[in-house]
Amino acid sequence: MQSCSLKTRKAIDQSVKVIASLSAVIGLITIVWILLTVTGRGIGALNLKFFTEVPTPPGIPGGGLVNAIVGTVIMTIIAAVISLPIGLLAGTYLAEIGKGTRFAEVVRFVTNILIGVPSIIVGIFIYALLVVPMRGFSGYAGAVALAVIMLPIVVRTTEDMLNLVPDSLRESALALGASRWQVTLNVVFRSAKRGLLTGVLLAVARVSGETAPLLFTALNSAYWFSSLKEPLANLTVTIFNYAMSPYQDWQQKAWGASLLITVGVLFLTITARLIMKRQGKQL
């Protein structure tokens, strides 16, 4: 270390501390700024009509976004129904059954890469796979796109959570004469219950705020939900379309929808964290 006076060394030390604290404060300011903005601009749009009526034609004030709320919920549920069973079982394979095999290694590698694939690419993939052959944007396509994004996340968290279960539990159950599938379902899953729930909630939170994969799959719609084979209204694409529109009323609705989606996603995320924390205390 070069020799400089104690005074300089202390001064450098202090300034680094100031920079580091400042960085943390900037992070804090950003999240507070975003939350205040979304709340301040969005709260005015949230009234009874917002939750009970469908949109009015452009330029005519009034109406609500109940169709988009329902659409987002429907697509998220379908995506979860598709990806949760497959993801949980695949994660079980990685953590329990195929552990250490070459095949599991490959699956794990591809899962991690798939998590990093931008969601808009998934949108293009589903567009080419479902929208083109079905000759139209549809709620199905949107749900499948969300499922594709959700699947690798569920696989990875499942594997991580099952790996936290101590081997002694598995061994005790096996020693009592249980077969492997019984051990997995009755012992391992049961003790990893909270962790798995956390993973599921985080995955749902992640996809329910997604916009990019829905742009060319579910598209959007101004009408009440009729069929999953039709374009399906959803909150996030509505925000995108309304924010870019020249109508004051639509922009305000976009803020209302932003507030709703932010509160929803943060609620799921925080709930998941609390569940995990309690799990940590229990162990």
Next chain:
Amino acid sequence: MPAVWAVWDVWDENSPDRIIKPVAGDRVFRWITAVCAAAIPVLMAGLVCVMVFNSHLALKKFGLGFLTSTAWNPIAQEYGALSSIFGTGVSTLIAMLIAMPMGLAVALFLVEWAPPKVEAFFGTAIELLAAVPSIIYGMWGLFVFAPFMADHVQPLLGRYLGFLPLFKGPPMGIGMLTTGIILALMILPFISSVSRDVFKMVPSVLKESAYGLGATNWEVTKGVILPYALHGIIGAGFLGLGRALGETMAVTFVIGNSHRLSASLFETGNSIASTLANEFTEASEPLYLHALVALGLVLFLITVTSQIAAQLWLRHIIKKAGGK
């Protein structure tokens, strides 16, 4: 393999150590889970095939010239990816230049200097940044942050650093610089939380020895913590990089969406993801659509390459650390 693990070999029917006969239920269970696991590589392979198949018109017509052409003219049927690739590159570079040092600083603050309660509070707040959906960053960026940049930050940069080509032009708010800063804020929590975990793994005996020699906090950081955590920090960087490259909605809101190359960071531009988000549903001609999918393929290849590099890097560290 230690003896205790022999029990696990019920799955490996050919293992000489097998001591339990696999029951039918186990066989069925193994097959079901293996098929579900196989779904992931199949999905990935399908994704690649579908994208290549749906971009072949553009790939055949433009070849490698697609990557180096700045043309983007749907009427003349001329397409080139350069301006989009440039925009993705520049915005990601700005984001990384800001978020890397900032993320490390935040992690240092949390691990080394903040009291536990402060650490928990700031840690949670910053990690919530990662949970906010990207469209919300877009809304905030376009309607709140871009005007803030135009009114306060850009005039200042223009006045003092305006002699550089980077900061020339009218302060419009939207553009490359604003996009880069918003991306930086979006990837900050990823970099800081991984770095935080890595910093926590530095053995305290190493730090204490350095303190014992009379080193200051910063000297311990520079001489002990950072070198020790370097591998993990690079891993954190890759994670942030992957996020920034593929980010779509926030970028689409604030980048300005114009197909051009400009040296000034105040100017508007586009990124691969923003071009896709804006133009995909308008593409009526087959060649237009194929050019857009080809653009998607370029983005896919960039992100996958960085992901693979990250994975191999992580494996390298684990091996080096003699871990499992």
